[in-house]
Amino acid sequence: MALLEVTNLGISFGGLQAVSGFRLSVDSGHLYGLIGPNGAGKTTAFNMLTGMYEPDEGKIILDGVDITGKSPEFISKAGIARTFQNIRLxxxxxxxxxxxxxxxxxxxxxxxxxxxxxxxxxxxxxxxxxxxxxxxxxxxxxxxxxxxxxxxxxxxxxxxxxxxxxxxEPKLLLLDEPAAGMNPNETIELRETVRKVRDDFGIAILLIEHDMKFVMGICEEITVLEYGKIIAHGDPETVSNDPRVIAAYLGGDDD
Amino acid sequence: MGELLKVENLNVYYGSIHAIKDLSLTVNEGEIVTMIGANGAGKTTTMHAISGLLKPRSGSITYDGHLISRMDAYKIVTLGLAQCPEGRRVFSGLTVHENLELGAYSRKDSKAAVEDDFNMVFELLPRLKERRNQLAGTLSGGEQQMLAMGRALMSKPRMLLLDEPSMGLSPLLVKEIFRTIKRVNENGVTVLLVEQNAKMALNIANRGYVIETGSITMEGKASDLADDPKVKQAYLGGAA
Amino acid sequence: MAKTGNIIRKKSTKTYVFSYALIVGFWAVVQIMGHMGLLSSKMLGLLIPICAYAIMAVSLNLVVGFLGELSLGHAAFMLSGATAGVVFYNGAGLNMPQVPRVIITLIIGAAAAGLFGVIVGVPVLRFSGDYLAIVTLAFCQILKNVLSTTYLGVDSKGVHLALEQSSFRLEPGAKPLIKGAQPISGINKISPDMMISFTVGIVLLLLTVTFVLNLMNSRAGRAITAIRDDEIAAKSIGINLTRYKLMAFISSAVFAGLAGVIYVLNLSTLDFKKYDYNLSINVLVMVVLGGMGNVPGSIIAAALLTLLPELLRDFSQYRMFIYSIVLIVIMLFNQAPVFVQLRQRLAAKLRGNRQMPEETVETADAGYFEAKKSGKEEE
Structure with missing residues (x-):
């Protein structure tokens, strides 16, 4: 069984469905990417996984333990740690x-x-x-x-x-835009660091990132969100060639 | 094309840390000039010094003949030098329209002229028009970025300082934001641009400066810099 | 690797040494001057208030400086400790030998204040910022007013408690312990020898400082400062916010209770009216003046602000004016960017420009602007 098993996760804010039907299966030791346009609900998904938000529906199972809607304290103890898009030290x-x-x-x-x-x-x-x-x-x-x-x-x-x-000492590490604001060389260095963390600490990593070089170069599996729904899923190759992903997120190859 | 902005021998300290050392640069009217460099090199600090948010220890900054290095930030804006800060600082409790109106706050000309500029901004940034009555806080990251730029444009600047406009944006929006910068420039606004995305920045810029640990180490035509092996190696991810 | 750990430890050791040196030095100077007969009776009368206010300021710093929450109710904890202490001191403890009597009084005062801390803290710590300030302020006024209408006494039939004078009857000869708005008077001093009372105050101050410094340099203290710096990050790391907020709040109340006890035992009267928000704000001024999270700073500020009005008594009508000017000048020197930069430059010169400055003001440090590369949260 996978380390993290998320099924049919959904949440709405004031009538607006922010995320729906979100599912995810992350094996231990895997590097997993979550991408999508700004406002697609990626950080919201992170916030549900870490107990910051309580989902309206769905289940989150970490290593056999149901952590759906549990407190951040409980989830941290259960083995999920995270970083934030706007660094929170x-x-x-x-x-x-x-x-x-x-x-x-x-x-x-x-x-x-x-x-x-x-x-x-x-x-x-x-x-x-x-x-x-x-x-x-x-x-x-x-x-x-x-x-x-x-x-x-x-x-x-x-x-x-x-x-x-x-x-x-988490089992699963969530990174929210770790490469934001870094130049290409720093991003390459970061990529090595993330890989090293996975190898040395033997943990699974789930990351949100807009830098496609970074994501494609490191993730083994990718899920793409748009308007709170999954529009594509698979290995980097499949995802980056998916016409819906290109239209919604990557844009034409004109640079 | 005369010099619009001239920075000479700028020195900025944070306590005892010498953050900017004898930095000089010029921006000519009508240009897009970009500053590239690693994190902590001093790009944002330079921007803050130019826009008056920080007072330099020594050196001079001249804009359109005015010495602005000791001027308060709000006065600098009235001279037509607008800043679009990084991190999408929009007034989240106000609507898009109200945010833009505030951008025109420092102007003293007629309502009709302001109305013209609304149209100009909406033309450049059509997404803002669609969302003009929405609260800024409910916009997505990319839209907030555009709003920040639109707000800066509403002050009818001759020159725009842009700090990391592409940060945290999806690849699609990054392309869109750079296209917008180019269009803004074609409308006659001079641009000084700080970017981590050096490739895109050099792509649209006329000239560029490379800044390392508080000093300019290289300068030249953007296309030359983009071809320079050292720049490629250090800032364009040339090694990969 | 051991080296860097040592730098940090050195810094906290410096705080310990400075705080203890300050307190013990103060004690020694007073002892010497006292024996040489150099202290006026006015000065002698200020010794315990200095200790009490120093304890108040250091303990409030736990909430305001380290936890980062604004409390305007610190006087209420002082009052609850003082009242409970005095009720025992003049009641059940009246005929006890003085040493255990004082010790038990202190314990009861601390416990009562701690209990009041729990009662206030549990509902109130859901709020933060301005709201917390207002709610704590309200509790402060409530306690003062309730005690002002309380009548308490003991006679052979047992304990009598009433909230109105008309329903309060004691047997003739029995002495009431609390008589409504009337100040409680006739409280014996800790010792007829002021130097002994003063030593008790100093010991309690040492106890407070040790507790606060030890707590802040331990796991719990790190959790408290983490909450101050970023609640969301603290939550995500698995810190129980309520638990540590309460810990800081209640500990702070307990020491305020101790301060209350020694303060009234010294003054010999307890007038509830004096323990209002003015007192809370005075203590807050001490904390701000001494520096948020700066323990020795709180002690110095408390001593200074307790002494200052007395030292300025000769200027009679200009007293409060000069007092305010001094406050403003000190505040400027501590906080104004010009002075801060000047201090940093001086400090850097002293250190021979080798190190980064230890103190940095948020608006003027290199990490700050570069660290502002933070987009808003996506949603």
């Missing part, structure tokens, strides 16, 4: 602390251990520091651990956001 916290917050439910200890600074506190903090530094190392930003997150240049903020998501 904890801006005034240090880079290291951003990653440590990501481990909130992975390396837990009670408030009083922290207040009393006992052995539990010291051991857990040490463990977190080590794990966080290792993660930052993977993304090449370990030397910035002490910086305030908002001081990082844009590209590194994107990386840090992925680091923070990975800190919760």
């Amino acid at each position: 904890f801006k005034r916290m240090s880079v290291l602390d951003n990653v440590k917050v990501g481990m909130h439910n992975k390396v837990p200890y009670g408030m009083w251990h922290g207040v009393l600074r006992d052995g539990v506190f010291r051991a857990k903090e040490k463990e977190m520091d080590q794990r966080a530094m290792n993660l930052l190392e993977v993304f090449g930003i370990a030397d910035k651990a002490g910086h305030v997150a908002s001081q990082l240049p844009y590209g590194e903020q994107r990386k840090l956001e992925i680091c923070r998501a990975l800190a919760s």
Whole structure:
């Protein structure tokens, strides 16, 4: 059975059907793309998968657990982590602390251990520091651990956001437009990073992206949304040659 | 074609960080000029300095004979230099029409002239006409981007600063937005464009500047830059 | 790798050392001056209020600075702690030896304030921003007014509680503990020796500072600051928002309760009317002046703003005028971009230009503008 199984998912806002009949099946270790025109409902789908919105209908099963309409807290613990289209870092916290917050439910200890600074506190903090530094190392930003997150240049903020998501040791990572605002070379670098994350951490990745070079170069399977409905599905080759996708999304090949 | 905008030896600091170092560039009347470079190179900072959102430590910015480097942002707009900020900052609680009206806020000419410009903007950006009574917040990302541009055009600028107009747009809309920029330019508006999508930007621009860690490292005709192996390697994804 | 971890730790160690040095230094200076007879009785009378306001400011900083929520009801927690404490102190505790009597009074005051924190916090923390400010302010006024119409006393038949004077009857000889709007008076001081009372205040301040700093440098504290910086991201990471908001809110209330107890034991009277939004706002001014999330800053601001009106007493009618001017000047120095840049440049010079500035104001840091490359959420 697939890691993530979504069937017939739908939601409407004030009478407007934002997403309907959305289905998705992501195997573990897979790189999966979700594309479509602006306003097609891709981020809405992400918001339902992460518990930010409660779907009106449909089911979301993660690794055998029904997470439909559950709280973000529950879903995070169940194993889904995400990044945001408009980077949402904890801006005034240090880079290291951003990653440590990501481990909130992975390396837990009670408030009083922290207040009393006992052995539990010291051991857990040490463990977190080590794990966080290792993660930052993977993304090449370990030397910035002490910086305030908002001081990082844009590209590194994107990386840090992925680091923070990975800190919760998810089974499935959702990336919302990870390449937005990056130039072609940075995008290529990001592509390698994403692939590395999948390989090193052995997790499934579902991503929304407009940069077709990026999507086509990395995703094994793609679903295309338009007006909240799936209009195409398949491997990159099939999808990019689909006339409906070209008409609605890619546009003619005139450049 | 005279010089419309001239930036000379610009220096901008953030605290002790020297963000822009002795940067100089010129934009001639009627041109599309693009600035390309990596994230954090200082493109947006330069734009903010030109539009008056940031005060430079030293250097001068002259626009149409006025020294604008120490001028307040709203005064710069009244000189005909409009900015279309990145991130689609539209007034989401207002309709498309009201957003456009606000764009004409700084103008002192007649209602009829403003009405003419409504028509001009709707002609350039027909999608906005279809949606003129819709709240801006309910527009899709691409439409908001167009609205931001339309609003800037309503101030009847001689020059338009565009910061990453293609960001977060689908491939289809990216093409449309670049076509629109070209059309706006053909209507007589000078454009300074910052873009990550260097290929498309160089495609429509007359000239370009490459900016690296706060300084200009290369400049020239857009077509020459697009053919330059170093530019290809660094900004056009030439390696892939 | 160990190095970068150390930089962060060094920074928090600096805060600890500075805070403790500040408090202990203050205590030592007062002890020395006291023994040399250099402190006027007016000054002696301000020692406990300084401690109490410092505790108030540090604890409010937990909510305003670290959690990022605006509360205008901090006086209510101080009042609830003070009232509950005094009821015990003058009631059941009246004939106890002084040491356990004070300790139990403190515990009861803290517990009562904490309980009131729960009662207010659970419904109120659904709101945020301006709404939270207004609702907490309302609770503050409600508590003050309810206590002003409360009558409480104990006689041989047991406890009597009434909300009207007419239905409140005590046996002759029994002393009422709360007499409606009348201030409660005749509260014994912690100790006849002001230096001992002051030491108790300093110990409580140390306790507060240790709690707040330790909490903020632990998992729970990170969750609290994460909520402040971005609620949506915090949610997506699996942080239970309600739990950590309540944690900050209730802890803050508990320490305000402690502050209330030492404050009234020092003053010997408890006048409910004094604990209104004015007091809440004064404490808020201390927090803002000292810096959001800056613990030693809160302490300094509290001491300064408690001393200032007294120091300016000679200027009689110009007192509040000068006080306001000083407030504005300090605020400008802390926040105005010109001063901030000046400070950053100075700091950079001192550090020999090698490092990025540690302090950066949001409108003037490189990451900020470049990081603004954020489209709006798609839908």
